[in-house]
Amino acid sequence: MKTDSLSSSWVSKQSPVGLAVLGAGFLFAFFSENYFYIEILMLAAVYGIFAMSWDILTGYTHEVNFGFALFVGGAGYLSGILNLRMGVSPWLTIPVGALAAGLAGVIIGYLTLRLKGPYFAMVTLAFASIVYKLAFILYDYTGGEEGISGLAPLTSDPRWDLLAVWSATAAVYVVLRTYAGSKHGHILKAIRADEDAAQSSGINTAYYKIEAFALSGFLGGIGGGLFAHSQMQVGPTMLSGYISIIVVLLAMIGGMGTIVGPLIGALVLSLLNEYLRVIEEYRIVVYSGLLILFIYLAPEGFANLGFVKKSRVLSSLILGERRVK
Amino acid sequence: MSLLEVKDLVKHFGGLVALSDFGFSVRSGEMIGIIGPNGAGKTTVFNCMTGFITLDSGSVLLGGKRLSGKKPYQIVNEGLTRTWQLVKPFFGMKVVEALQVPSFCRRSRTSGGTGRELEERIVGITETLGLSGQLWEEVDNLNQGELRLLDIARAMVTNPLILLLDEPFSGLSHKEIGRISAAVEELNRKGLTIIIIEHRLRELMKLVERVIVMNFGRNIAEGTPEEVVRDPEVIEAYLGKQGGRIGVA
């Protein structure tokens, strides 16, 4: 009786492609002098953090969070305000903002426990819209339409900024892959398949759903804080439906429920978006048209395409899934 | 002394009385059946016992410990677990992975077990149930009978004192029913206490030593299969006036 997959080691679950991409990013951050590309890669990495953090909730429970901007913008605003009004260093404001986003995750997770499918999606959308409106109502703190600018940068050198953002991306990736590969990820998949059966297996399903929500919020919040400080400003766009939708699209196209798919999807598509600047006028039309095309061609995402899952080589290279048989 | 005491269960859905003062008790190691016409409240009893529906009043005691009012997962950890009429498998996993899920909780009563010990337990359970051939199969590839066995196996990994089976034979072929019957009999022989809701009376009566008959949320008769099928009230409730076709083959 083979029992390898019962006790497969941490190393054997890693995705070589995911690690290679992260490694390449580090090399670039160390050696590149091209500030234009550095900025672009930084933005792409932040989107990578968003897509991966979104994936740990939605990819593993299949309840679609359509209000991810709440975590991104909420944490971004909080860390921006703390930095600007109280002079707190970004290295402290980002974790504080992320903790707040994690707490928001706990609260929303608790409130939406019973909701499924479209109802869940709608309520997450509603919460994000409430916070979006708040950004305009609390004009004195948030700067309304204009947002707030003049935030302290992460470091004094964009290259070090990229290194910091990329390290965070790598850390988020490792944390989420480990989490997803642990009993926690396994339980989320069980809940996704059948919540009643998971409860009848003695699992406190409410706890695990809230935990995933909190983790998604916390890591998304880290991304939001990094976004704010690397751009040195926050505005209502960070809280808008646009961010929520883009995150959903990036992660879905990459391949939900794999972490590595959303990371690579977000990186590639963000870089593509920048590349399309050569046709500036048509950029957004072409970009959103391409996103529709990708979703249409691969509704489950590229990492979940049939031939990737079936091929032993590809599935182990990309997904880090070793076959036992 | 009885292992399980179910006393005076009352449950209303709006104006509908689903359960009124329903009760029974089970001794350790017993295998009993609950039967009754459609809508008699059988599944509601299971839902209330396992915490999926909150009771209006009444109590469920397992080994003297009160279960009513607890959450479903807590009740499982006290040693009472169930299956459903419609199978509820963890699609998207291998059988062996699905069977690990119950070991992921911090259980208060039994040792969840990890590593070697857990593996042996899972292998043991699948062997008892005749499912060991499918251990490395994807859940999605199993047939209806195997899915039913998987549900029972998953329940068994929680290490229950009592197993509740909700219509384990429904939708299965004759051959598959035989497979499930054999598995259930084997579990009972090893000392597990089992309560079965079932419509297929012929197959059920062969398994159980005692039957409780429900109608309109009440306990209308109780006894050995032979006694129950001769009870005039049961015949009337079950088959209408013409009666007489409950066969114990």
Add this chain to the structure above:
Amino acid sequence: MEIIILGTVRGALYSLIAVGFVLVFSVGGILNLAHGTYYMLGAYLTFIFYSLLFHGGSSGILIVSAGLALVSVGLIAAVVYQVLLRPNIGSVTYVMVMTLALALFVGEVMALLFGVSGTSVPSFIEGSTRIGDVKVVNQQLLTVPIIVCVLPALWLFLRKTKMGRGIEAVAQQRVAAILMGVDADRALLVTYALSASMAASAGALIAPVSSVVPEMWLFPLIKAFAIAILGGMGSVVGAVIASFLMGYAEVFTSFLIGEHLSEMLALVVIALVLIIKPSGILGKMAR
């Protein structure tokens, strides 16, 4: 008085938008996030036909343009359904994401073609009417008689025609309807196109009184959402009642506390209703 009249006008417009949204949900179990986009296309196509095709003219030509716009939007919606949605109609996630992506895309295309500042068309009927001491622009008032015609027509369609009864059957008991020989797929296609046309008619009606801009899809989508939630996601009657309630409530609260806060209040109410009673205030328990 003012609240009643303005609220009625607003409620009529909302019900024109929301009924289709709810109908699609009840027939197909899908959330069509491109619903606001069809509303927007109704306005834009009216403009395109009127100004670019016919080069302007009398209000008769304008009404013909609006009619053409409704038909075209219905056709566009049918194509979108057949090509983009149908292959994955079983996945709630896919449909939501795809329709939302479409909404973004069409918005950007319109921005590219006609600029972000927008365009506009003249009114179907000029001037305004005095009711008591309240003055209402005629064009806005027009929504009331239109909804008075459209709703009974829809009711007749759903009750009296074979197609309509098939649609209702699918909405109520999907499996049973299919077993009875109703083509559920075609029912959804027709419903989807019909609902898009209704949204487009609202867009065409509103085009003369508000500017036609690329982000105009968002507002009706949010309203349709809110109404659907308040009225119970599957209930057309609930949607009509909720539309008018919402019209009155909005006019009332914006008199009291201003636009921003009243929108905020509406969102909070939506979130609370969803959390406490997902089937909607007026809806029956549907799981």
